[in-house]
Amino acid sequence: MSTRTGRPCAPYFVMAHHRSGSNFLNDLLQAHPLVECINEPLSMHTDFFRHCDLERWTRDDFDPEQLHPSLAPHPLLRAYLQEFRSYLLQSSPQRVTGFKETVLFGKLDWLKLFLPPLKVLLLKRDPRAVVASVLRSNLLSFWNYAHLVPPVFKALHPGYASRHDPADPDVRAAEIVAMSVAVRDDMARRSIGQFEHMDVDLTDLMDDPARALEAIAEFLGVEPDPRQLAFVARRQAETRGGTFSSFRSRDDVEHSWRRHLGADQVCAVRDVLQCA
Numbered sequence: 001m002s003t004r005t006g007r008p009c010a011p012y013f014v015m016a017h018h019r020s021g022s023n024f025l026n027d028l029l030q031a032h033p034l035v036e037c038i039n040e041p042l043s044m045h046t047d048f049f050r051h052c053d054l055e056r057w058t059r060d061d062f063d064p065e066q067l068h069p070s071l072a073p074h075p076l077l078r079a080y081l082q083e084f085r086s087y088l089l090q091s092s093p094q095r096v097t098g099f100k101e102t103v104l105f106g107k108l109d110w111l112k113l114f115l116p117p118l119k120v121l122l123l124k125r126d127p128r129a130v131v132a133s134v135l136r137s138n139l140l141s142f143w144n145y146a147h148l149v150p151p152v153f154k155a156l157h158p159g160y161a162s163r164h165d166p167a168d169p170d171v172r173a174a175e176i177v178a179m180s181v182a183v184r185d186d187m188a189r190r191s192i193g194q195f196e197h198m199d200v201d202l203t204d205l206m207d208d209p210a211r212a213l214e215a216i217a218e219f220l221g222v223e224p225d226p227r228q229l230a231f232v233a234r235r236q237a238e239t240r241g242g243t244f245s246s247f248r249s250r251d252d253v254e255h256s257w258r259r260h261l262g263a264d265q266v267c268a269v270r271d272v273l274q275c276a
Contacts (some may be wrong), residue, residue, distance in 0.1 A: 008120060009089040009092050009093050009096060009195070009221055010091060010094070010117040010119050010211040011088035011089065011096075011098055011099075011115065011117065011118055011119070012091075012097075012098035012120070012121060012219075012220060013098060013099060013100075013101065013104070013111075013115075013118050013120050013121070014026065014029070014037065014098065014099070014100040014101070014102065014121045014123060015101065015102075015104060015105065015120055015121070015122050015123065015188065016101075016102055016122075016123035017102065017123075017125070017130055017180070017181055017184050017266055018102050018134055018137065018139050018143065018180075019125075019130050019132070019133035019134045019137060020123050020124070020130055020202065021123060021125055021135075021202040021205070021253065022100050022102065022123055022203065023039070024202075024205075024235065025100070025121075025123055025200065025202075025205070026039050026100045027231070027235075028205070028231055028232065028235075029098070029212075029216075030227055031099075031225070031227050031228045031231040032222065032225045032227065032228055033140065033225060033227070033228075034093070034094065034095060034096055034222050034225075035095075035096050035098070035220065035222060036095055036096065036097045036098065037098050037099060038097075038098070038099040038100070039099075039100055040099075040101055040102065041084060041099050041101070042101055042102060042103055043101060043102060043103045044102070045080065047082075048074065048075060048077060049103040049104075049107035050103060050144075052070065053103050053106075053148055054106050054141065054148050054149070054152045054183060054184075054187075055106055055107075055145075056089055056106040056107070056109075056187075057106065057107040057109065057110035057111075058109050058110060059109045059110065059112065059113055060120070061110055061271050062110050062113040062114060064120050066078065067081060067082075067114065068110060072079050074185075075129055076175075081114075085115055086113065088115065089115075091115075093222070095219065096220050096221065096222055098119075098121075098220075104186050105183075105184040105188055105205075108120075108187070108188070108192060108194070108195070109191050112191075112194050112195065113273040118190055118195060119195060119196045119197065119198075119209050119219065119220075120195045120196070120198075120214070121197070121198055121200050121219070122188055122192060122197060122198070122199050122200065123202065124199055124200065125201075125202040125203075126199050126202075126203070126257070127178060127181045127269060127273055128179070128257045128261060128266060129253070129254070129257040130172050130181055130255070131177040131178055131181070131257070131261065131265070131269050132256065132257035132260040133176065133257075134177045134180075135173055135174065135215055135260070136260060139144045140173055140177060140263060141174065145173075145176050145177060145180055146176055149176055149177075149179045149180045149183060150176060150179060152183050153179040153180075153182060153183050153272075156182075156183060156186055156276075157182075157275050157276055159273070159275070160267075160275045162175060162271070163271060164264060164267070164268050164271075168264070170262065170264075170265060171262075171264045172268075173266050174261065174265035174266075174268050174269055175268040175269070175271075175272055177269075178268065178272035178273060179272055180267040180276035181273070182272055182275075183276075185276070186276065194263075198208070199217070200212065200213070200216065202253065203253075203254060205232070205265040206232075206236065206250045206253055206254065207215070207250070209228075209232040210224075210229060213228050213229065213232075222223065222259075228241040236249055236250050237249070
């Protein structure tokens with residue numbers, strides 16, 4: 001079956017760094033009556049993908065039976081992935097199916113063989129806002145950034161030399177999160193070209209939701225739905241709820257990092273991104 005664009009109706013994948021507004025986009029997509037977006041079915045279903053978060057999986061690693069060599073000892077996880085794939089491949093104009101994840105940046109080459117028709121929506125947010133939100137949410141330790149991120153960043157950018165006091169834990173933490181943003185962006189740009197893909201900027205969604213939603217609907221192959229605009233209006237009205245709430249005022253989304261990052265932290269983020 002085909003979408004309104006005349007192209008086959010493909011499943012989609014929302015790829016986002018932690019604290020990029022992906023919960024908001026996930027709920028926004030769900031506000032469309034013809035769109036299904038499953039929230040982090042890999043990283044929340046099992047800790048397997050969190051432990052190998054930044055490991056690269058190549059096209060050569062794909063195996064039709066085992067799926068990946070590291071999955072050989074995990075038959076239940078393989079069965080889950082195969083069932084999940086079957087569900088996504090049911091995507092149709094009556095129900096466009098997709099999912100949101102944060103752990104597949106290094107696995108796009110493998111993912112292309114696992115799910116060939118997949119489309120990718122790459123969500124972007126101001127890196128300073130991402131850093132501030134990760135630090136405030138205590139996700140740095142949950143995702144083991146300090147262990148996983150620096151070696152990968154060093155391999156990609158061996159010339160980087162920190163100009164900041166390594167004994168300052170707050171500045172070092174901001175630097176490491178900025179490295180995570182840079183690493184994932186690099187991984188995405190290396191491999192995303194093999195997918196039909198679209199960049200989605202969180203600021204555009206907040207500032208001009210009608211235009212952004214029109215573009216996303218066109219990409220997914222559905223008509224825009226006014227319920228999504230109503231959803232944005234409700235969620236922008238105030239900031240409330242816990243860490244993973246999608247109720248955030250536009251000012252908080254775009255500018256709260258200024259209240260939570262010190263000058264040295266902002267400088268550390270800038271140094272990492274300039275190097276990358």
